[in-house]
Amino acid sequence: MNELIRTHENETGEMFIGGRELHEFLEVGTRYDKWFDRMKDYGFVENEDYIAKVQKRPTAQSNVTTFTDHHMKLDMAKEISMIQRSDKGKLARRYFLEIERRWNSPEMIMKRALEFADKRVKQLEIEQEQNKPYTNFGLIVSNSDGAINIGEYCKNIFDKHGVNIGRNKMFKWLRDKGYLINTGREKNNPKQKYIEQGLFKSMPVIIARSAGNIQDSTTLITGKGQIKLTEKLLEEIGAGQ
Incomplete structure (x- = not known):
């Protein structure tokens, strides 16, 4: 035709x-x-x-x-x-x-x-090609809820990427970058917008004291947050530093 x-x-x-x-x-x-x-x-x-x-x-x-x-x-x-x-x-x-x-x-x-x-x-x-940077860290983690605390995260990035940053330095780095609250009673808690973005969780915990139990919270980094923060750390600090 x-x-x-x-x-x-x-x-x-x-x-x-x-x-x-x-x-x-x-x-x-x-x-x-x-x-x-x-x-x-x-x-x-x-x-x-x-x-x-x-x-x-x-x-x-x-x-x-x-x-x-x-x-x-x-x-x-x-x-x-x-x-x-x-x-x-x-x-x-x-x-x-x-x-x-x-x-x-x-x-x-x-x-x-x-x-x-x-x-x-x-x-x-x-x-698949775009996801290659994630494979060493574990793409499954980025798609799961595998939230871990700051100490565990510091150990993971040292074991997997050679990024040597301790727990306290990691908290400071997160505060300096604006992810965590910097002062006050909620210091080191994640800011609400980053919780809403799925990068962090704030987990309530009970602390036993002689004067009575009190409620506090623990900051957890989600799988998605681990991927994002690792990328930033590798760019800024580099592996093996």
Whole structure:
């Protein structure tokens, strides 16, 4: 089948027709913008039946001008072609019907499925490559709730990355970076916004004293927080320091 009017396919596999290309093929005498405004009055809805595309092109005076094109779905292009009531309109409509028939054939459905699968495999390969920095530390940790206290975290990053920073220095580093509250009764507790981001937890604990038990809290670093803080520590301090 000869290509009378060029079609476009988006990333989800939907087929579109350029409004200006259809306008040119139909040999409409009215200027494109006015013609399209009139076509919209037939009940077509932006972002459902078509997408407006603002584009740029050079002028004869070496300037740049902007213009609006519209990517129409196949159903809209068919209906607009029929509305024209011209030989070109009938030809365009038959052409779009044939495209639709071929598009929905078992062979084309299988082809699109294979293409989608191929894209998914490539996407997973990219994600795997991006996740490589996490593998030594344990990607499972980043996806779990494995929250640990500051002392355990200091031991882990020394064992796995050679980052030698003690518990007290780690608390100071976290306060200096703004993750923990710096003064007052809640000193060394995580700030609320970092709890909401899933980096820390504040775990209530009961401390037994002769005058009576009191409630305090322990700062825990979540799996997500361990990944983020380790990245920052490695950038700032470096392994084996």
